[in-house]
Amino acid sequence: MNAPVPPPDRAERQALSAPFLIEGEELIRTIARLADERGTPMQEIVALAIDDYASRHSASSPAPEWLRRYWNAHPLPLPTGLKADKRFYDSLNDDL
Template sequence: MFWWISLLQAEYRDIFNQIFEYLEAPMPLYIRDDATAELVAKLAKERGLTKQDAVRLAVQAELDRTREAKPLRERLREWREANPLPPPTGLKADKAFFDDLSGEGE
């Protein structure tokens, strides 16, 4: 084998790696633990899912469970911070206002 072939292979490998780093392509999940892989396969079989969907389902369920562990008051506070009320307009929202909106105030 020519010595320059290995240099070209290394250069192409570096370019390939840079492209994927640039795209930030997600790496596939590889489960090394046999017991965990068996649990994923069992869940996938029972639910009629692919293993990927079984992992997604399990992770989403755990995230939901973790989120639910937060007190409701804390979750509402975070939601209100992310979604503030609009500023007051000074208009009255009385019966006449709603009648006018629905066309009954004529």
């Protein structure tokens, strides 16, 4: 059984209310060239590019390998358990 499709959000409603227009002659030529080389419709080329971008730039994706290596090489110091003196730090800003 198929799950019900959730209603479109504001951005989707706005996008669906008008046709998607790609401006820029060079970009259109690039899409057309890719579509011709691969024998796929231009719309599919755009959809594949969007899917690829979304998968590479997902907010839930883990940190890149170089960043994880940096964190391992430069760990944050352990918490001391001491409370910060708020009045002291506030006084530093008041003296400006």
